[in-house]
Amino acid sequence: MNQHFTSTVETAEQAGATQQDVVRLVELKRRFGVTAALDGISLTVRKGEILGIIGRSGAGKSTLIRCLNGLERPDSGGVFIEGREIGRLGERDLQPLRRRIGMIFQHFNLLSAKTVEDNVALPLKIEGRPKAERLARAAELLDLVGLSEKAKAYPALLSGGQKQRVGIARALAARPALLLSDEATSALDPETTRSILALLKDINRRLGLTILLITHEMEVIRSIADRVAVIDAGRIVEEGPVWSVFADPRSEITRSLLGAIRPQLPAELAARLLPAAGAETILRVDVAGEAASGPLLSDLATAVPGAFRLVHGGIDHIQQQPVGTLFLSVPGSDANRLADIITFLKARQTRVEVLGHVANPV
Amino acid sequence: MSPILFELLLRSIWETVLMTAASGLISLVFGLPLGLALIATERGGIAESLWVNRALGAVINGFRSVPFIILLVALIPVTRLIVGTSIGTWAAIVPLSIAATPYYARIAEVSLREVDHGLIEAARAMGGNRWTIIREVLVPEALPGIVAGFTVTLVTLIGASAMAGAIGAGGLGDLAIRYGYQRFETSVMIAVVIVLIILVCGIQWVGDRLVARLDRRG
Numbered sequence: 266m267n268q269h270f271t272s273t274v275e276t277a278e279q280a281g282a283t284q285q286d287v288v289r290l291v292e293l294k295r296r297f298g299v300t301a302a303l304d305g306i307s308l309t310v311r312k313g314e315i316l317g318i319i320g321r322s323g324a325g326k327s328t329l330i331r332c333l334n335g336l337e338r339p340d341s342g343g344v345f346i347e348g349r350e351i352g353r354l355g356e357r358d359l360q361p362l363r364r365r366i367g368m369i370f371q372h373f374n375l376l377s378a379k380t381v382e383d384n385v386a387l388p389l390k391i392e393g394r395p396k397a398e399r400l401a402r403a404a405e406l407l408d409l410v411g412l413s414e415k416a417k418a419y420p421a422l423l424s425g426g427q428k429q430r431v432g433i434a435r436a437l438a439a440r441p442a443l444l445l446s447d448e449a450t451s452a453l454d455p456e457t458t459r460s461i462l463a464l465l466k467d468i469n470r471r472l473g474l475t476i477l478l479i480t481h482e483m484e485v486i487r488s489i490a491d492r493v494a495v496i497d498a499g500r501i502v503e504e505g506p507v508w509s510v511f512a513d514p515r516s517e518i519t520r521s522l523l524g525a526i527r528p529q530l531p532a533e534l535a536a537r538l539l540p541a542a543g544a545e546t547i548l549r550v551d552v553a554g555e556a557a558s559g560p561l562l563s564d565l566a567t568a569v570p571g572a573f574r575l576v577h578g579g580i581d582h583i584q585q586q587p588v589g590t591l592f593l594s595v596p597g598s599d600a601n602r603l604a605d606i607i608t609f610l611k612a613r614q615t616r617v618e619v620l621g622h623v624a625n626p627v
Numbered sequence: 628m629s630p631i632l633f634e635l636l637l638r639s640i641w642e643t644v645l646m647t648a649a650s651g652l653i654s655l656v657f658g659l660p661l662g663l664a665l666i667a668t669e670r671g672g673i674a675e676s677l678w679v680n681r682a683l684g685a686v687i688n689g690f691r692s693v694p695f696i697i698l699l700v701a702l703i704p705v706t707r708l709i710v711g712t713s714i715g716t717w718a719a720i721v722p723l724s725i726a727a728t729p730y731y732a733r734i735a736e737v738s739l740r741e742v743d744h745g746l747i748e749a750a751r752a753m754g755g756n757r758w759t760i761i762r763e764v765l766v767p768e769a770l771p772g773i774v775a776g777f778t779v780t781l782v783t784l785i786g787a788s789a790m791a792g793a794i795g796a797g798g799l800g801d802l803a804i805r806y807g808y809q810r811f812e813t814s815v816m817i818a819v820v821i822v823l824i825i826l827v828c829g830i831q832w833v834g835d836r837l838v839a840r841l842d843r844r845g
Binding site for chain 2: 334336356357359360361362363364366368370372374376377378379387388390391392419420421422435439445
C-alpha cells in the first residue's frame with residue numbers, strides 16, 4: 266500500500282522533473298538475512314556530474330551500486346534510470362538497459378582468453394554490431410585511454426593501471442549514459458590511482474559522462490567528485506558538494522573517513538594533552554570559504570590582543586574552494602581571553618574545538 | 628612375434644583407438660553441456676534451479692558409482708537397441724560413452740566453476756544474456772581446463788576399453804589377456820604395454836601442448 270502510494274507520487278514528480286537526473290533512487294531497501302544492507306536510500310545523480318559514495322566496507326555501497334544496473338534487486342523502493350523504473354524489470358528487459366550503463370570494477374574483470382581489443386569490443390558484440398564497426402570503436406577507445414599499442418596483447422601481460430584503462434575503454438564502448446565505478450582504484454598504487462582518476466575526470470569533462478563511483482578512500486572523492494554521499498549501515502548520513510562536506514563534516518563517520526586526509530594534531534603533542542587547564546590551550550579551527558580566504562589570523566591578533574601560535578595545519582583547495590584546519594596554541598590560563606578568541610573565530614564562520622591543554626609548551 | 632600376431636596387434640591398436648576416439652568424442656559432446664548445466668543450475672548460477680541441479684547430480688553420481696565392468700553387462704539391452712548388436716568394437720562404444728560422459732561432465736564442471744564470478748558479473752553488466760555468458764565467458768575462460776580434462780578422460784578411456792574385451796570388442800587389453808597372459812606370449816604382452824605407454828604419452832603430450840597454447844592467464 267505504502268509502496269503504491271510512493272510510486273504514484275514519483276510518477277507525478279517525474280513528469281515535472283527533469284531530464285537532468287540520470288539516476289534517482291527512492292527509499293531503497295535491501296536485506297540480507299537480519300542485516301539491512303540498504304536501509305532506505307534516496308539519492309539522485311544529475312546529468313554530467315561525478316557523484317562519489319563513500320563508506321566503510323560493509324556499509325552497503327556495493328549493494329547500492331549493483332542495484333543501479335539490476336545485478337542486485339532491492340526488496341522495496343524505486344530505481345529510476347533516465348526516468349525509467351527498473352526495479353521491477355525482468356532479466357530480459359534489463360539487458361538492453363544495462364547497455365546504457367558502463368561499469369568498471371576493483372579487480373578489472375577482463376576476460377583472460379580475449380585480446381585487449383576483443384575485451385573492449387565485447388559490449389558491441391553483445392549488441393550485435395558488425396565486426397568492422399566493433400574493431401574501429403575499440404581502436405578509438407584504446408586511443409582515448411592511451412593503450413593503442415596493446416590492442417593485440419592479452420590482459421595478463423598488462424599492469425594493474427593498464428588493465429583498468431582497458432576496463433574503462435570497455436565500459437565506454439556502447440556509449441553509455443552512466444558509468445558506474447565499483448572501487449575502481451582500490452587495487453592500484455597511489456600513483457596509478459591518480460592517473461586513473463585523472464582519466465575518469467577527463468572523460469567526464471570531454472564526453473559529459475555522468476559517473477557514480479563508490480570508494481572507501483576520501484582521496485578519491487577529493488580528487489574527482491563533485492558531490493559526495495556518505496553511507497553507513499545502509500543509510501546516507503551526509504550528502505552535499507564535496508568542498509562543503511569536507512569543510513563541515515556533520516557526522517562522526519565522515520570525520521573519521523576524512524581523518525586520513527585532513528591535518529591532524531601531531532601525535533607527540535596529542536599525547537601530552539591534558540583535560541585540566543595548563544600553560545597553553547590547544548584549539549582546532551576548521552575554516553572554509555571566506556574565513557579561509559580572508560586575513561583570519563591577523564584579524565584575530567587585532568581583535569584580541571596577546572599572543573597565540575599556529576602549531577600545525579594548512580589550507581587545501583577542493584573544487585576551487587579553500588578548506589582547511591588550523592591548530593592554534595593560546596598561552597596563559599586567562600579564561601576570559603580564551604572565550605574572546607573563540608567568540609571571534611566563531612563569528613567568522615569557523616568551527617572551533619578546544620582539544621585540551623599542555624603543561625609546558627614545546 | 629609371428630606375422631599373424633603382429634597383424635593382430637595392429638588390429639587391436641586400431642580397435643582401441645577407435646573405441647577411445649569415438650567414446651571420447653561422444654563424452655565431450657554430451658559431457659560439456661552437462662557440466663555447463665550443473666554450473667548454471669547451482670545456487671547463484673546463471674539459470675539457478677536447485678531441483679534440476681540435484682536431479683542431474685543424482686543421475687551422474689548413479690552412473691559414476693557403478694563399476695565399468697558391471698555397466699558393460701548391464702547396458703547390453705541398450706547397446707543392442709542402439710547398435711543392433713551387443714558384441715564387437717562398435718557395441719563397446721555405447722557403454723564406454725555412457726560411462727565417460729558423466730565422468731567428463733564432473734571434470735568440466737570443476738573447470739567451469741573456477742571461472743571468476745566477477746567475469747560473469749561483468750558480462751551481465753554489459754547486458755549479456757545467458758548464452759553470451761556461456762559463449763563469451765564460461766567456455767573460453769575454462770577452455771584450458773576443459774581441454775586438460777578431456778585429455779584425462781581419453782587416457783581413462785584407453786584403460787576402460789581394455790575391459791571391453793569381455794563383450795568381444797577386441798582392443799589391446801583383450802589381446803594382452805588372451806595372448807599375452809592366457810597363452811604365455813610374453814612378447815605380445817610386452818608389445819601391448821609399450822604401445823599403451825606410447826598411446827598414453829602421445830595423448831598427454833598433445834593435450835599439454837594444446838593447454839599451454841590456450842592458456843592466456845600469464
